[in-house]
Amino acid sequence: NVWFDVTKDPDYGKLSHRRPEDQESGTRELAGSGKRSPADFALWKAAKKGEPQWDSPWGVGRPGWHIECSAMSIKYLGETFDMHGGGMDLLFPHHENELAQSESATGKTFARFWLHNGLTRLNTKKISGSDAATAEGAAALAAVSAKKLIADHGPELLRYMLLSTHYRRPIEFTNDVLVAARKGVSTFFRLFERVERFGIKFASETTKQPEMSDISAEMLETANASFARDVLAFKMKFLEMMDDDFNTAGAIGVLHELAGTINGHIEQTKVEKDKQPEVLKAIAAATQTLRNLGGLLGLFRGKLEVSDDSPAATDGTLDQVMQLMIRLRNEARQSKNFALADSIRKGLTEIGITLEDRADGTGWRKG
Known part of the structure; x- marks a missing residue:
């Protein structure tokens, strides 16, 4: 075996903030191992019977795990690259050792930034690819595979759910989390539908609308200056x-603040009734700003999608029932x-449905 002597690297531990002298475990196993300290790690492992092996100046063996x-990073990305995740x-x-051996070999910075994501937990238990080795783990992985989740809930909802947690924090994957994510992302789509009822069509990746632009400094000179100033402030905060x-979780929080400000401006100006052109222009620009910022996160690319057997897939029938209730x-x-x-409104509220009386008629929404 060929070992890396961690005591010879003065920078060892700079990534994880763990010092070799603090690692006492394994001291009794040092005898006969070839290690000088418990934290030493293998650069080259002597071959054991039945293992893959190659010839080397140190005898037949194989590379260490790190x-x-x-080797792969330096071959394809170079001796120094930007991000390691x-x-x-x-x-x-693993990463501490990978960093130590790479910089010792090249004398250069290995990765400029390290991004370590939190783990996904299903019913409080960590799940990862290695869990497929057991029947229970394989079943858990199948339940949360990207293919199944996208089929059941659509990419828009899943992307929102994942981005609502800072990448360094663990994700507790439960049905309640999905319900909360649907409620959160629906806030934006209700706003988009509300603005589209003014006849406004938004720019998208597939259909470019040259006349649609986000909020601009020129609007600070109009009657909507205060509103435009608020929107620009949210853009900078995002x-x-x-x-x-x-901090995608914080960024999504800003998007919710911006959506609330746009809804508030619609209410304050009574634009749904009066249709003032300058106000409509400002609202359109602000909403396009919201969509553009969300687009940086991959959000608002399409409609919310659900599978046929999902409870939310019954919204078509539910809408027909709701139109009947609104008419009554x-x-x-x-x-x-x-x-x-009043009894109809109160009864619907009790089962989680809100009626919205607007200038163009009564609408409804869940929550």
């Missing part, structure tokens, strides 16, 4: 969040039977 990654469970010892260690409520109001109209 050497494989250094991996799960939090690889921070130590970018600041992304510059702060890819309107008839009750017209005949001055306000007690019945």
Whole structure:
């Protein structure tokens, strides 16, 4: 075996902030191992019977676990590259050792930035590719495979759910998390539908609308200056969040603040009733800004999608029932039977459905 002597590298531990002298475990196993300290790791392993092996100046053997990654990275990305990622469970010892041996070999910075993502937990248990070795683990992985999740919930919802947690934090994968994500992302799509009822069509990746642009400094000179100033401030706040260690969770929070501001401006200006051109232009630009910022995260690329057997897939039938309920409520109001109209609204609220009375009619939404 060929070992890396961690005591010879003064920078060892700089990534994980673990010092070799703090690692006491394994001291009793040093005798006869060839190691000088418990933290020493293999650069080359002597071959055992039945293992893959190659000739080398140190005898027949194979590369150590960490050497494989250094060799691949340097071959394809060069001796120095920008970003190295991996799960939090690889921070130590794997990435610490990969960093130490690479920089000792080249004398150069190995990776400029290290991004360690939190682990995914299903019912409080960590799940990873290695779990496929057991029947229970394989079943858990199948339940949360990308293919199944996209088929059941659509890419828009999953992307929102993942980005709503900072990449360094673990994700607790439960049905409640999916329900909360659907509620959160639906906020934006309800706003888009509301604005589209003004006849506004948004720019998209497939259909470019030259007349659609996001909020601009020129709007600071209009009657909507205060609103435009708020939107620009949210735009800067969003970018600041992304510059702060890819804080996507914070960035999505800013998008929710921006959506609330746009909805508030619609209510305040009564534009749904009066259709003032300058106000419509400002709202369109602000909403396009929201969509553009979300686009940086891969959001708002399409509609929310669900599978046929998902509870949310019944929304078509539910909408027909809701249109009937809205018509009955309107008839009750017209005949001055306000007690019945209020009872319908209250009953729907109790089962999680909200009615929205607007200038162009009554709409509904879940939550």
